[in-house]
Amino acid sequence: MSTQTTPRRRAARSLLATGLVTALALTGCSSRDEAQAEGAAAGESLTITDQRGETIALDGPAQKVAFAVMPAPSIFAAVDRSYDRIVGINSSTLKANQGGMFATMFPASASSATIAGNDFMPNIETLLELDPDVVVQWGDNGPGVIDPIESAGFPVVGLEYGTQEDLETWITLFAQIAGKPERGEHLVSWQQAQIEEMRGKVAEKPAERPRAMMLSRTGDAYNTTTGAGYDGFQFDLVGADLVTQDFVSDSGQVNPEQILDWDPEVIFLSGFDEMTPEDVYADPRLASVKAVADKRVYKTPLGGYRWQVPSAESPLMWAWMHHVLYPGQDTAEFRADVKAGFDDLFAYQISDDEIDKVLRTDLNKDSAGYGQFAR
Incomplete structure (x- = not known):
């Protein structure tokens, strides 16, 4: 197990330490940067252990999240009850968004930037433009889909797929990323309660x-x-x-x-x-x-x-x-x-x-x- 510490985040923490955040604010830094700086200065940093066993350090709850993984954005939106933090998605997710209810509920989802296609290879140029706080990617598809993202300085939360336990872990991880652990517990409890109820129906x-x-x-x-x-x-x-x-x-x-x-x-x-x-x-x-x-x-x-x-x-x-x-x-x-x-x-x-x-x-x-x- 290792902890991801990216150059971009090290630089941000260095700026905080030297008091340059105020100077950046005066020269036009974004409200997101200010929020991150305030969260980090207040000691609200968090660490997440993903499904690879990697520990990811964030300055605080992520304000911008990019997803190379297809089903993940709708799960994150359910955790957050919002699409506001989602800045990039898979091209297959975009197609689903445009063809279903998601774009009706969250109009911005119909025109989200795509950071990966069906092969999950990340578009680093787009990621650099989007500047997410964290990128969610498959953790079991080999280093080829993760290394370019980390090399560009972005923390990566790696996921695995295939079981109900994986799904509940995703919900928990996304709740941690959003700074809403109680919301994650609520959704996991709902899933588990519905499983037990369904088993009771089937038994009859x-x-x-x-x-x-x-x-x-x-x-x-x-x-x-x-x-x-x-x-x-x-x-x-x-x-x-x-x-x-x-x-x-x-x-x-x-x-x-x-x-x-x-x-x-x-x-x-x-x-x-x-x-x-x-x-x-x-x-x-x-x-x-x-x-x-x-x-x-x-x-x-x-x-x-x-x-x-x-x-x-x-x-x-x-x-x-x-x-x-x-x-x-x-x-x-x-x-x-x-x-x-x-x-x-x-x-x-x-x-x-x-x-x-x-x-x-x-x-x-x-x-x-x-x-x-x-x-």
Whole structure:
């Protein structure tokens, strides 16, 4: 374990020590710089231990945060109940922001600067222009995506991905970065309470569970997930047997014959591509798959972020999946939970029309049982 101490932060602390902060203020330093200086002078510095085991020292709660990691900005916004500190994001996050509710809740998110693409390689020139207090990056993708950021003088919080424990750690780390540890505790407690509640609901269901899978498409090729990732936890939690549990593939690609062999009863479609239930129903190669024949194919929701991946909104995803798998429950209560969730997470009063948008009712309207989500 080591402590990151960057030249830029050492210089800032040196300025504080020599009393030059006042001089900088007189010559036009930013209010953010003043706030950082005041926080550091008041002894409000903080240290964070990331998922690499690295200790990161900050002068105080970060006022400007950049995210190379895709799902992270919406989680940070939920912790902060604001987008004000987010200055840079991944290009994939920008696409999700523009296509979903996030830009409605936080208009600035639709035009955020991008600091990385799908390969997560940082754009150092953009980072230098943005001058964030800290950069959030994958901690397990090798030094190539982290070293350039640290070499430019920016502290890096490294993350790992794949489990519910990782998600709860992210929430805790972001709460520390924002200087709001109690808020992080609140959100983690909500997640854990919803897990226990969902387990109780599933325990009351029949022992034979619906067979289900997650499906996406890249070009003409289908792709899926396995039990080794978050879906191994998520599908089990909501009471589904993940038919791809033991599937092994470096690329994630799966051919129609394999899907026929699995014969899932329910198919959830990824939010990372444009494939719709109608596209699946129209594929003659999948016509005899039970989920297709019964029209039980559903596009996953897009709220603050794509609900299928670990996020601050994951409890809402679990509830939605459970309703799809086991139709006939009280969906009025679910819609109320969505409203309460958006209020607590994002300080946003979501309308019924916007809930319909989040739930992709336009794309799912012809799928079996989706009328249950109507107002």
